[in-house]
Amino acid sequence: METRIGKYTGRLFAISLLLFLGFSQAHAQKNLISDQEEVIQAAAKVMETAMKEGSLLELKNEHKLTGSYILDVTIRNKGEVVSIFVVERDGGSIEFQNLLKDHIKSMKMGFRMPKNKNYKFRYKFNFDE
Numbered sequence: 001m002e003t004r005i006g007k008y009t010g011r012l013f014a015i016s017l018l019l020f021l022g023f024s025q026a027h028a029q030k031n032l033i034s035d036q037e038e039v040i041q042a043a044a045k046v047m048e049t050a051m052k053e054g055s056l057l058e059l060k061n062e063h064k065l066t067g068s069y070i071l072d073v074t075i076r077n078k079g080e081v082v083s084i085f086v087v088e089r090d091g092g093s094i095e096f097q098n099l100l101k102d103h104i105k106s107m108k109m110g111f112r113m114p115k116n117k118n119y120k121f122r123y124k125f126n127f128d129e
Helices: 004-028 036-053 055-063 094-105
Strands: 068-076 080-090 118-126
Touching: 036 055, 036 068, 036 118, 055 094, 068 094, 080 094
Parallel strands: none
Antiparallel strands: 068 080, 068 118
16 A cells, blocks of 8 residues: 555655756756857867867778868868868878768868858878977
């Protein structure tokens, strides 16, 4: 036989659990960056980190990438890369350039931006250092 206290305790626990999950989900969302200069700085930092210790360093080591590539990268919404334009290539090869473009196209920046806004930035990827 269930008491009234036990009945309400179960409901209180369920409500508390739902609130906790809702707050933790909201906290886990990516940060919204709306200022164009901040977006460009944050994206450049992501690329810099990937070059020094992340996926771009692994790509360099795995494929023995060489040369330097200046690319215009356009991102939108949740930091997804939507276009890449090669501005300049010094050394390396077209094959390496295409590997780099494909890899960057698959990257996520890890932050959100205002919907339906694109941000373009230029970054130099130097694999000779």
